[in-house]
Amino acid sequence: MFRFLLGRLAVLIPTFIGVSIIAFSFIRLLPGDPVALLSGERVMSPERHAEISHQLGFDRPIVVQYLDYLWGVLHGDFGLSIVTKRPVIDQFLELFPATVELSLCAIIFAVVVGIPAGVVAAIKRGSIFDQIIMGTALVGFSMPIFWWGLLLIIVVSGMLQWTPVSGRISLMFFFPSVTGFMLVDSLLSGQEGAFQSAFSHLILPTIVLGTIPLAVIARQTRSAMLEVLSEDYVRTARAKGLPTFRVVGIHALRNAMIPVVTTIGLQIGVMLAGAILTETIFSWPGIGKWMVDSVFRRDYAVIQGGLLIIAGVIMLVNLAVDLLYGLINPRIRH
Amino acid sequence: MKKLTTLFAATALATLMAGSAWSKTFVYCSEGSPEGFDPGLYTAGTTFDASAHTVYNRLLEFKKGTTETEPGLAESWTISDDGLEYTFKLRPGVKFQTTEFFTPTRELNADDVIFSLERQWKPDHPWHGYVTGGSWEYFAGMGLPDVLESIEKVDDMTVKIKLKRKEAPFLANLAMPFASIMSKEYADKLQADGKMNQLNQMPLGTGPFAFVGYQQDAVIRYKANPDYWGGKQKIDDLVFSITTDAAVRYQKLQAGECHLMPYPNAADVEAMKADPNLKVMEQAGLNVAYLAYNTTQPPFDKLEVRKALNKAINKQAIVDAVFQGQATTASNPIPPTMWSYDDTIADDTYEPEVAKKMLEDAGVKDLSMKIWAMPVARPYMLNARRTAELMQADFAKIGVKVEIVSYEWAEYLEKSKAKDRDGAVILGWTGDNGDPDNFLDTLLGCDAVGGNNRAQWCNKEFDDLVTKAKEATDVAERTKLYQQAQAVFKREAPWATLDHSLSIVPMRKNVEGFVQSPLGDFAFDGVDIVE
Numbered sequence: 001m002f003r004f005l006l007g008r009l010a011v012l013i014p015t016f017i018g019v020s021i022i023a024f025s026f027i028r029l030l031p032g033d034p035v036a037l038l039s040g041e042r043v044m045s046p047e048r049h050a051e052i053s054h055q056l057g058f059d060r061p062i063v064v065q066y067l068d069y070l071w072g073v074l075h076g077d078f079g080l081s082i083v084t085k086r087p088v089i090d091q092f093l094e095l096f097p098a099t100v101e102l103s104l105c106a107i108i109f110a111v112v113v114g115i116p117a118g119v120v121a122a123i124k125r126g127s128i129f130d131q132i133i134m135g136t137a138l139v140g141f142s143m144p145i146f147w148w149g150l151l152l153i154i155v156v157s158g159m160l161q162w163t164p165v166s167g168r169i170s171l172m173f174f175f176p177s178v179t180g181f182m183l184v185d186s187l188l189s190g191q192e193g194a195f196q197s198a199f200s201h202l203i204l205p206t207i208v209l210g211t212i213p214l215a216v217i218a219r220q221t222r223s224a225m226l227e228v229l230s231e232d233y234v235r236t237a238r239a240k241g242l243p244t245f246r247v248v249g250i251h252a253l254r255n256a257m258i259p260v261v262t263t264i265g266l267q268i269g270v271m272l273a274g275a276i277l278t279e280t281i282f283s284w285p286g287i288g289k290w291m292v293d294s295v296f297r298r299d300y301a302v303i304q305g306g307l308l309i310i311a312g313v314i315m316l317v318n319l320a321v322d323l324l325y326g327l328i329n330p331r332i333r334h
Numbered sequence: 335m336k337k338l339t340t341l342f343a344a345t346a347l348a349t350l351m352a353g354s355a356w357s358k359t360f361v362y363c364s365e366g367s368p369e370g371f372d373p374g375l376y377t378a379g380t381t382f383d384a385s386a387h388t389v390y391n392r393l394l395e396f397k398k399g400t401t402e403t404e405p406g407l408a409e410s411w412t413i414s415d416d417g418l419e420y421t422f423k424l425r426p427g428v429k430f431q432t433t434e435f436f437t438p439t440r441e442l443n444a445d446d447v448i449f450s451l452e453r454q455w456k457p458d459h460p461w462h463g464y465v466t467g468g469s470w471e472y473f474a475g476m477g478l479p480d481v482l483e484s485i486e487k488v489d490d491m492t493v494k495i496k497l498k499r500k501e502a503p504f505l506a507n508l509a510m511p512f513a514s515i516m517s518k519e520y521a522d523k524l525q526a527d528g529k530m531n532q533l534n535q536m537p538l539g540t541g542p543f544a545f546v547g548y549q550q551d552a553v554i555r556y557k558a559n560p561d562y563w564g565g566k567q568k569i570d571d572l573v574f575s576i577t578t579d580a581a582v583r584y585q586k587l588q589a590g591e592c593h594l595m596p597y598p599n600a601a602d603v604e605a606m607k608a609d610p611n612l613k614v615m616e617q618a619g620l621n622v623a624y625l626a627y628n629t630t631q632p633p634f635d636k637l638e639v640r641k642a643l644n645k646a647i648n649k650q651a652i653v654d655a656v657f658q659g660q661a662t663t664a665s666n667p668i669p670p671t672m673w674s675y676d677d678t679i680a681d682d683t684y685e686p687e688v689a690k691k692m693l694e695d696a697g698v699k700d701l702s703m704k705i706w707a708m709p710v711a712r713p714y715m716l717n718a719r720r721t722a723e724l725m726q727a728d729f730a731k732i733g734v735k736v737e738i739v740s741y742e743w744a745e746y747l748e749k750s751k752a753k754d755r756d757g758a759v760i761l762g763w764t765g766d767n768g769d770p771d772n773f774l775d776t777l778l779g780c781d782a783v784g785g786n787n788r789a790q791w792c793n794k795e796f797d798d799l800v801t802k803a804k805e806a807t808d809v810a811e812r813t814k815l816y817q818q819a820q821a822v823f824k825r826e827a828p829w830a831t832l833d834h835s836l837s838i839v840p841m842r843k844n845v846e847g848f849v850q851s852p853l854g855d856f857a858f859d860g861v862d863i864v865e
Contacts, residue, residue, distance in 0.1 A: 055466070083369050084550070085465055085531055091550065150581055158585045165586040171361055171553060171573045283577045285552035293367060293551050293578070 004326050008319055016315060017070075023308040024069050027300055034058065037300045038082065078305030083297050088305035092287060097180025098168065099279070099286030103271050105202055106210035111264065114214040118221025118260075122229065123248060133218060140215035145274055149208045149281035156204060163203050166283040170197040209278040213267040220263040224256035231255075258329050265321030269314050359571040360845075360861060363583045363592035367551045367576050371537035373511040374454050375468045377475075379854055384574060386511030387857035388556055389431070390539035393422055393447065394509040398860070399849040401620070401768025402673050402809070403509045407442060407540065408493075413807050417500040418483070422447070424491045429561040430517045431544035435536050438519055442540060444487040449518040451485055451495075454478075461521065464530045472512035476767070502804045502812065503769040510767055511855075514539065542859035543572050551576055568847075568862040587612065587840060593863065594841035594848060596856055600658050606840045613843050618662050618669050618834040620852045621714040622773070623762035625705070625725070625830040626788035628755055633698050640827040642692035643758075644682040646732045652724050653833055656717050660838060664831035666820050668773045671852035672765065673809070674816035679824050681831075690732040702735035704757025706750060710743050714762035714835050721760060721832070750788050759788045760832075768853055770816045775800045778823065789828035796822045 027034045035053045053059055057068060072078070078088040121133040157165040164170065168182045175189035183202070186194035228234060229252055237247045276288035283289070287310065294302040368384035369376045376382075386392075395406035408422040428442035453461035454470040455478065462470075473479070481504070483496035497504065507513065520538045524530050537545050542564065543556035554574040558567040575592055577583045583595040584602050588609065598606060607614050627634040627643070634640060649663040665681030668674070693701070707722035708715060715721065719740065726736040739757070741749055750759045765772050776782060779800055780792035796819055803815035823829075839850055847860045 052466075080466075085534070095550070150579075153582060153585050158588050161589055165589050165591055166577060166582055167552065167575065167591075171575060171591075172357070172359065174555070281579060281582060283552065283575070283579075283582065285549060289551055296366070296578075297369065 005323065008322055012315055012319060016312065019311045020070055020073060020308060021066070023304050023311075024066050026304050026307070030300070037298075073308065078309060079301045081294075081299055081302045083294075083299045083302075088302055089309070091290065091302070092306065092309050094180070095285060095287050095290050098182070098284060099272075099275055099288060101181045101183065102202070102205055102209060102279070102284060102286060103268070103275060105206040106271060107213060107264065107267065109206050109210040110213035110217050110267070113210075114217030115221050115260065117214075118218040119225055119248065119253065121218070121222045122225030123244075125226065130222075134222070137215040137218045140211045141219075143211060145208060145212070145277040146281060148211060149204070149278060152204050152208060153281070164197075164201050166201075166281075168198065168201050168284065169194065170201075173197060205278050205282045205284055208281070209271060209274050212274060213264070213271060216267060216270075217260065217263060220260050221256065224259045225252060228252045228256045258325075261325060261328060262321070265318065265325070268317050268321070272310060272314060357571060358569045358863060359573060360569040360594075360858060360863060361573045361575050361592040362856065362858065363577045363586050363595040364554075364574045364856075365576075365580075365583070365596050366578055368548075368554070370465070370468075370534040371545065371548075372465070372468075372516075372534040373514045374450075374470055374473060375465060375534065377471050382511040383856045384554055385537055386514045387541075387855055387859075388543040388572065389537045389541045389545050390511075390514035390516070391428075391541050392509055392511075392513050392515060394505055396509050396768060396851070396853060398857075399851065400673065401506075401671065401765075401852050403505055406509070407447075407515055411505075417805065417807055418497045420495045420497070420504065421488065422493045422495070424493065425563060426491060428540050428563045430520070430540055431538050431559050432561070433536075433538060433544050433546075435532075436517075436520050436523065436538055438517060438538075440519060442515070442517075443490045444493045445518045446515055447493045448485050448487060449521060450515045451513065454512070455482060455485075460525065461530070461533075465534055468534075470512070472510065476507050476510070476512075478507065500805050502807060503767055503771050506767045506769045542567050564859070567859060569858070572858055584840075587842065590842065593845050594839065594856075596839065598838055598840055600660055603660065603838055603840075611843055612840055613845075615839045615841070615848070615850050616660075616836045617850050617852065618671055619713060619764070619837040619854065620669050620671060620768065621762060621764040622664050622667060622669055622834055623712075623714040623760070623832040624664070624667070625758050625760050625832060627758045627828060627830075629789050629791045629828050630753065631756060633696070633701065634758070636696055636698075637826065638692055638696035639698055639701075640830075641682070642689045642696065642732070643729065643734070644827055644830045645685050645692070646689040646728050646734070647682075647725055647830055647832075648684045648728050649681075649832060650684070651728075652721050655724060656715075656720050657833065657835060661833040661835040664834050665824070667778065667823055667829065667831060668770050668816075668820070669765070669834045669852070672768065672770055672773070674770045674813040674820075676817040676820045679820055682827075686728070686731045693732060693734070700733070700735075702737065703729075704737050704739050706746070706757060706759040707738050707740045708743070708746055708760055709740050712762060713764060714833065715760065716835070718760045751785055753784050753790050755790075758830075761788055762832075765853070770812075771800070771804050774816060774819055774823075775804060778828065791826070791828035793822065793826055793828075796826070 027037055030037060035049060035056065035058055038056055057065055076089050080086065081088055081091060117133050121130040124130050153165055157163050169186060173191055173194045175185065175191060178185050178188050182198040186198040234247060234252055237251050275286060276292055279286045279289035280292050287306065291303065291306050294306065364380065364383065366380045368381040369378060370381065371385040373382055373386040373390065392406050393408040394403040397404045407425050407428060409425040411420055411422045413420055424442060424444065430438040430442065432438060453459045454473040456462060481497050481499065481501050483498045486494045488494050517538055521533055524532050540563065542559055542562050544559045546555040546557050548554045553576065556572040558570055560566050577586060580597060580599045584598060586592045587595050603614065606612050627640050629635055653659065653661045653663055663681065665679055666675060670677065705722045705725060708718040711717060722738045726738060729736050763773060763777055777786050778791060778796065779787065780797045783790050783792050799815050799819040799822065803812045806812050806815065837850065837854060841848060844864050846862045846864050851857065
């Protein structure tokens with residue numbers, strides 16, 4: 001297991017360096033003067049330009065600039081936002097819990113609905129259930145998030161008024177952030193109705209963000225199940241007269257879960273991409289919306305730093321999934 | 335279905351009433367995050383709405399719903415005979431806000447005014463560069479560094495500002511957001527604590543609402559300032575719920591999650607007007623779109639030709655097709671919400687037959703011309719190409735052939751300035767300070783020929799009137815001069831004035847006291863929610 005971990009890290013480190021080079025080059029490759037882009041000052045006298053250029057270290061050799069940048073990154077210094085002048089990492093840490101909360105809910109939703117749906121579809125293969133489930137999954141998979149989100153808002157929030165339209169909690173509630181997770185903080189606040197409000201705000205974005213992973217997981221579960229169900233040991237189990245529940249639930253499902261776990265891991269990367277759109281539609285103050293807003297504000301420092309942090313997080317998640325996978329299925333360690 | 339909607343509407347209303355019973359919170363679904371809270375550093379209206387119009391006041395204010403100025407923190411002022419010295423008497427007893435982060439010990443005085451303006455003006459001021467990369471764009475953009483001679487404290491409640499040259503729009507400039515007055519005492523404290531950046535993050539001023547907190551890209555909270563010199567507001571809390579998508583803003587308004595929203599999608603406006611829970615305010619924006627002939631080139635140097643072409647354009651059709659009705663046809667070069675607008679001036683009527691005859695009488699046959707169409711959408715002109723095509727069809731009816739040309743935006747602006755440019759250019763303007771000078775002299779004065787004056791039109795009578803108005807300091811006199819100038823403009827027809835686009839503000843029916851600003855800003859002092 002240790003060697004497996006080392007092997008994974010040996011891949012991870014060059015990848016991270018590669019991404020950091022891309023992030024570093026980002027400002028320098030954009031059209032326009034990088035000094036103007038990074039300082040946000042559009043009109044500068046030559047003296048002022050030289051001064052800022054020196055402040056930002058642009059007058060040093062490019063390799064030194066990069067190493068300095070990398071050194072900063074390794075110490076958690078991702079630069080200052082051009083607009084708010086606050087450290088990018090501070091803003092990230094403030095907003096990240098909102099994204100994690102939403103993503104966790106979405107993945108739980110996708111797993112809790114997706115796996116049973118896939119199992120049912122596999123057992124009742126070819127039946128009307130199978131067709132409905134797989135048809136819905138296909139629609140869900142091909143649904144543009146932006147359209148789907150707006151549709152749900154218009155019907156569920158607008159016409160039916162079952163859920164709030166956007167945000168994390170009703171603006172009537174106002175309490176300090178303790179954990180950053182609204183479901184937890186609303187409970188800790190002790191304010192009546194706060195938790196319900198936070199929960200109801202989560203429903204639509206969770207469904208929207210969870211839809212694609214749900215569809216993918218359902219399809220993957222179905223095909224893995226079908227494969228496992230045709231294996232000899234399942235047939236043996238059936239022949240021994242074990243009840244279907246035991247055959248499917250214990251013998252087949254456990255083995256079918258191996259590829260499904262990989263799929264779930266892969267979906268986390270997909271979800272971060274989906275979070276950008278979902279958070280924008282629902283005004284969900286997480287890192288996805290932060291990146292979009294930063295693009296509109298031309299806050300290049302945030303885009304640069306944010307991309308690197310997000311890439312780092314995705315890499316760490318993938319590493320964790322790989323390790324988890326290695327635990328479930330010892331064969332892949334070799 | 336109708337019954338169902340009524341039921342939902344009733345439920346929504348009930349929820350809303352229950353909500354406001356325990357606190358009068360006004361929620362504004364704003365369109366974006368502010369760049370910061372120091373209005374001097376930025377140029378976006380979104381930022382001004384969240385800072386200048388809530389937390390701060392200025393020496394002069396724009397009278398609500400107009401572009402006229404009225405006393406603000408300056409109770410009165412006198413202007414020296416040569417027009418170069420402005421002496422402001424400050425309003426006594428104005429308190430700065432008391433917040434969780436700062437408790438003021440003194441009231442507004444001359445030091446605050448000097449601090450607020452000098453930090454933007456003097457490069458050696460300790461606060462000039464307090465935000466790395468920040469610049470005082472509006473202050474510089476209005477030309478103030480060149481106009482100002484000195485800012486002096488006469489006594490605690492009197493400030494004297496000296497100018498290098500006469501500048502009639504100077505008072506209007508001081509009513510603009512960048513000239514917001516900050517507390518020097520607060521700034522001094524931040525400087526002593528080494529937390530200068532906080533001035534831009536936790537604002538503190540004399541305005542109707544005190545800043546409570548900002549959760550980036552999500553919510554800004556304000557409380558009514560109990561010590562406000564203009565009296566405490568009727569609402570207790572003001573919340574900006576930042577919602578960037580216009581469709582989502584509409585849904586939140588419908589669901590009663592906010593009381594008022596800016597910038598609706600054009601396609602939603604009809605439905606909003608039909609919704610019994612909502613009301614929609616609209617007025618002409620502070621802008622104008624025009625077609626500028628090159629009055630130095632034949633045959634456009636002939637008045638009859640310009641008049642004939644003006645009569646051939648079906649403006650109403652353009653407003654209907656391009657703006658879906660969300661604009662009004664323009665007859666003057668300044669918008670109707672601008673002071674000194676002359677509403678007695680009659681617009682050219684659409685009469686293609688008469689136009690054709692006028693052209694024949696002028697001896698112009700087989701005219702073919704270019705119409706320049708801008709490549710980008712601006713508030714005053716959503717689709718210049720479509721507009722140009724409509725005019726092409728209109729002109730064809732009177733036997734004029736039109737070729738439509740366009741360039742990349744920066745090139746378009748540059749090329750259309752040339753004095754020997756051919757054809758007629760579609761362009762427009764949005765005012766910055768509510769002064770007619772900002773339109774009439776900037777766009778049509780003789781000095782602007784070869785620059786903003788796309789008609790290359792230098793008319794002595796017009797120019798004298800506008801210059802005289804710029805140097806006069808009495809508003810009544812300036813109004814008279816500007817109205818005369820508009821008459822000359824209409825008689826000489828250097829442009830075909832096309833439209834003023836509308837600014838549309840939907841809100842819940844129970845919102846009262848909101849006044850639409852012709853300058854496009856959203857201010858919530860005086861707003862109330864009634865049951």
